[in-house]
Amino acid sequence: MLGMVLRRFRDMVIVLVLVGTVMFFILQLIPGSPARAILGEYATESQVAALEAELGYDRPVHEQFFDWFGGMVTGDLGYSTSMGRGVTEAVFQHLGPTLVLALATTVLSVAIAIPLAMHTVHKPDAWSSRLLMGLSNLGLATPNFWLALVLVLIFAVNLNILPTSGYISPLSDPLWSVWYLVLPVVVLISNLLALLVMTLRESLSSELLSSYIRTARAKGLSESKVQYRHLLRNALLPVITVIGSNFGTLLGGIVIIEIIFVIPGMGWALNNGILARDLPLILGITLVSALIFVLINLLVDIAYGIIDPRVRVQ
Amino acid sequence: MNKVRNIALSGMSVMMLGLVVACGDGPPPPEGPEQNGSEADQPSGDEAGMPTEGGTITAALGGDPQTMDQGVNSGALTNLVAWNIFESLFAMDEEYLPQPMLAESYDVSEDGLEYTIHLRDGVVFHNGDSMNSSDVVASLQRWTEVSATGQQAGEAIESIAAVDELTVSITLSVPRYSLISDLAFTTQMAIIIPEEIADEVGTTPMNAEQTVGTGPYQLAEYNEGQHVLLERFDEYASLEDDLGGFAGAKHAWADEIEYVFVPDETQRFNGVQTGQFDWVQSINADDYESARNHESLNAIPSARGTINTVLVNHNESSLFDDVRAREAINLIIDKDVFAAATFGPEWVWEPLSNSFVSPDNATMYSDAGEDIFFDYDPDRAAELFAEAGIDGSEPIRMLTSQTYPQFYQWAVMIQAELDELGIPMEIDVYDYPTIADMRSSEPESWDLSTSFFTGAVTSPDQILWLGGDWAGEYSNDERDELMAQYQESTSPEEALAVATEIQQLVYEDFPVVQLGHVSEVNVHSAELIFPDDWTNVLYNAGYGE
Incomplete structure (x- = not known):
């Protein structure tokens, strides 16, 4: 296990270097000047050129790259012109709201998906199971941004019981923060929950036919023990992969949802960075997203080992 | 290189997951608008009474x-x-x-x-x-x-x-x-x-x-x-x-x-309807009527406005280096039809003005060139295009953005008119920062583009597209002389006369093709009292008793 962890850390460094380098050069190809974003669209060409020179964007690309790369190696991701602060500080400031959103979405989705999936497996012909599977298909097929606007229209504009947008940190006011999080979390859950129910149902169905389930029942174990200690534990493996990759995606920035609901998370910052052509910020967010993905994959692998001892042996 | 850049842009577009649909930020509209025959029958500040001290105004900006x-x-x-x-x-x-x-x-x-x-x-x-x-x-x-x-x-x-x-x-x-x-x-x-x-x-x-x-x-x-x-x-x-x-x-x-900061226009409008915001920067023109009829909102055409404009590239690499081509573009645009289709309800633009400043801007307002502005003659345009060597063998390149939906609408309407004449037009759509940069740094990449400009200028020098150091590279000796003459004026009357000559020149040489003036509407809570229709000025706004 330790060897695997060390190998993953080595791979992580390689991934980050590659992602950073490739992204740096891709971003150079994109038209649009950070100086124009700062000066506004009605600035003259000479004003833009002067500010670009002042910001160092007129230097040769390789010079800019080595400067940025050298900083990255030492943990300095540069200065964000749109945020007016260091990139590292800006990224971590915006990571908080996304983390809250991702955790709330994931925890609630898993908590709801497990009993629902168990129900559909054990009573596959019940009308409630059919309804659940239909709703899951609908959840997977519904675009998030559309659902978001519809829910805002119903619950905020017409019923006026929830805010249209905004964010309050749970650390500053836990109760009000929930009020603001309800709609975005519901929108995100609609998709993830559907995916988890479908995945877990498939996994549970195939595990249900396994011989160890028959053995457990033959031993006289109670049905709840069979289901939760044996069936669910083994069926969870593919679900963990789904949870891991979705959690990574959520942390990487749920751009549309954060923009619609005005949540100052990573997606919001990425959007601002792109509109402002704030290259260090875009690079910083990309790198942190890549780092999160790699770490989550590592955690998923470790979780595999904990849940299934055969993985540890392999 | 262009292909590579387009691939890069496509990649970014995927990352943004259709951000354009949801966000609508970009170049902030140039400062606010102005009343256009303030027909609004909603209470202005005077009717609603004087504000009193206190409270917090929550205002939603587009970015x-x-x-x-x-x-x-x-x-x-x-x-x-x-x-x-x-x-x-x-x-x-x-x-x-x-x-x-x-x-x-x-x-x-x-x-x-x-x-x-x-x-x-x-x-x-x-x-x-x-x-x-x-x-x-x-x-x-x-x-x-x-x-x-x-x-x-x-x-x-x-x-x-x-x-x-x-x-x-x-x-x-x-x-x-x-x-x-x-x-x-x-x-x-x-x-x-x-x-x-x-x-x-x-x-x-x-x-x-x-x-x-x-x-x-x-x-x-x-x-x-x-x-x-x-x-x-x-x-x-x-x-x-x-x-x-x-x-x-x-x-x-x-x-x-x-x-x-609320980038999504719909969400800004939703927020002001529910009382979460007291004032919002521009909303989608399609929602103006709804805002105007909302009992708890005011939607007044604000003081000052913007001049919607088709930018023309005067660079020698462009087909529009020739004034006949520029005039032809003016002739294929039916201004009233464009305004009715894309400017919003009539109360924000009617009567349509051809001036390069807002209609109530007495320092520079003139209707010089009005007959040319309203002239719609596709047949004559076809002749002019032919004389300018535009025969449809190579497409006209339009650089535009969906950051402001009307920009793209104008492009599509011009494309349809050109199509009637058998002249193809390619529409290149990017986010606004990209087109703002490309217009200046890649003059060989476009012929036409779209934008709007404040109508609150008080000197021709303040009109960016009239200057040489701006996208389009407009240059004209007569313009230079008139601009210099303006600065030598000794009275408002003399200055206005020169400004009128400059505007006439605009309709003869077409540094740009103007589409007309439109008022901006900053929807706000009916409880928020403004002393007049300058609804961008929040320091003089407040709540009543």
């Missing part, structure tokens, strides 16, 4: 201004916030005339080359320091470096000097009729800031700590990406007379103004 430094930044997001914080020596009143603001008065020498500006005593910066002539000198010198208008004025300015503690002199090398108007112009404004800050920031934008002005509100908190909080500046020295516009008394009724 993060990034800086409050409106001396440097030319966009509306910055201006909307910064008008509360900064002031200049002169400010534009509701008739677009410059009135003393931080200046007490001024004298001009007989030859028009020496301006002596007397400053108001007792003006205090937000950092507690009193304003004096050295602050003004440092600020004006910075203005001549960072502002497009300031740079133009700077070419005529020989020196700026402090005469005494409260007197500044500006010596010109050549007369500049618009100097006082330039000092009152609200885009890249000639803001007065403390000398040490002007020296410290130089030509770069101020950060939050350096955001120190003399205005009725001071910056309390700027949380980048989230909100800007302004609080009333208790030591603000207000003038007494209400002059409207940006001039005269500033009441600062509300205790605080909080600007939050």
Whole structure:
């Protein structure tokens, strides 16, 4: 296990270097000047050129790259012109709201998906199971941004019981923060929950036919023990992969949802960075997203080992 | 290279997951609009009564201004916030005339080359320091470096000097009729800031700590990406007379103004409907009627407006280097049809004006060229295209953006008209920062583009597309002579006559093709009282009893 962890850390460094380098050069190809974003669209060409020179964007690309790369190696991701602060500080400031959103979405989705999936497996012909599977298909097929606007229209504009947008940190006011999080979390859950129910149902169905389930029942174990200690534990493996990759995606920035609901998370910052052509910020967010993905994959692998001892042996 | 760049752009587009659909940010609309025959039958401030002191105004902007430094930044997001914080020596009143603001008065020498500006005593910066002539000198010198208008004025300015503690002199090398108007112009404004800050920031934008002005509100908190909080500046020295516009008394009724950033237009409108926001920056024109009929909202065509414009590339690589091609574009656009289809309800644009300023801008308004503006003659256009060598063998390239939906709509409507003539047009759609950059840095990549400009200019020099240092590279000797002649004017009547000639030239040489004027609508809560229809000016807005 330790060897695997060390190998993953080595791979992580390689991934980050590659992602950073490739992204740096891709971003150079994109038209649009950070100086124009700062000066506004009605600035003259000479004003833009002067500010670009002042910001160092007129230097040769390789010079800019080595400067940025050298900083990255030492943990300095540069200065964000749109945020007016260091990139590292800006990224971590915006990571908080996304983390809250991702955790709330994931925890609630898993908590709801497990009993629902168990129900559909054990009573596959019940009308409630059919309804659940239909709703899951609908959840997977519904675009998030559309659902978001519809829910805002119903619950905020017409019923006026929830805010249209905004964010309050749970650390500053836990109760009000929930009020603001309800709609975005519901929108995100609609998709993830559907995916988890479908995945877990498939996994549970195939595990249900396994011989160890028959053995457990033959031993006289109670049905709840069979289901939760044996069936669910083994069926969870593919679900963990789904949870891991979705959690990574959520942390990487749920751009549309954060923009619609005005949540100052990573997606919001990425959007601002792109509109402002704030290259260090875009690079910083990309790198942190890549780092999160790699770490989550590592955690998923470790979780595999904990849940299934055969993985540890392999 | 273009392919590679397009691939890169596509990649970014995927990353943004259709951001364009949801967001709608980009270039902030150039400052606000103006009333267009204020037919709104909703209560104006006067009818609703006077505001009283107190409360917080929550205002939703379309994006993060990034800086409050409106001396440097030319966009509306910055201006909307910064008008509360900064002031200049002169400010534009509701008739677009410059009135003393931080200046007490001024004298001009007989030859028009020496301006002596007397400053108001007792003006205090937000950092507690009193304003004096050295602050003004440092600020004006910075203005001549960072502002497009300031740079133009700077070419005529020989020196700026402090005469005494409260007197500044500006010596010109050549007369500049618009100097006082330039000092009152609200885009890249000639803001007065403390000398040490002007020296410290130089030509770069101020950060939050350096955001120190003399205005009725001071910056309390700027949380980048989230909100800007302004609080009333208790030591603000207000003038007494209400002059409207940006001039005269500033009441600062509300205790605080909080600007939050809501990129999605629909969400801004939703928020103001539910009372979450008290004021919102522009919303989708399709929602204007709904806002106007909403019992708890006011949707008044605001003072000042924008001039919708098709930009034309005069670079020799473009098909539109030939005036006949430019005239032909004007002839295939039926202005009333365009306005009805894309400007919003009639009450924001009717009667359609052809002027390059807002209709109530008496300093420069003229209807010169109106007959050419409204001329719609596709047959004649076909002849002109043929004479200019545009035969449909190569497509016309339109550079536009969906950041503002109307930009793309104009492009599609022009494409349809050209299609009728058998001339293909390629529409290249990017986000606004990209087209703003490409228009200048890649002049060989486009023929036509779309934009809008403030109608609140008070000198032809302030019209960007008339200048040579802007996208399109327009150049014309007659223009140069008229622009110089304007600055030699000695009376408003003379200046207006020259401005009228310049506008006539615009309809003969077509530096751009104008589509018409449209008022901006800043929807706000009916409880928020404005003294007039300048609904962008929040420092004079407040709640009633």
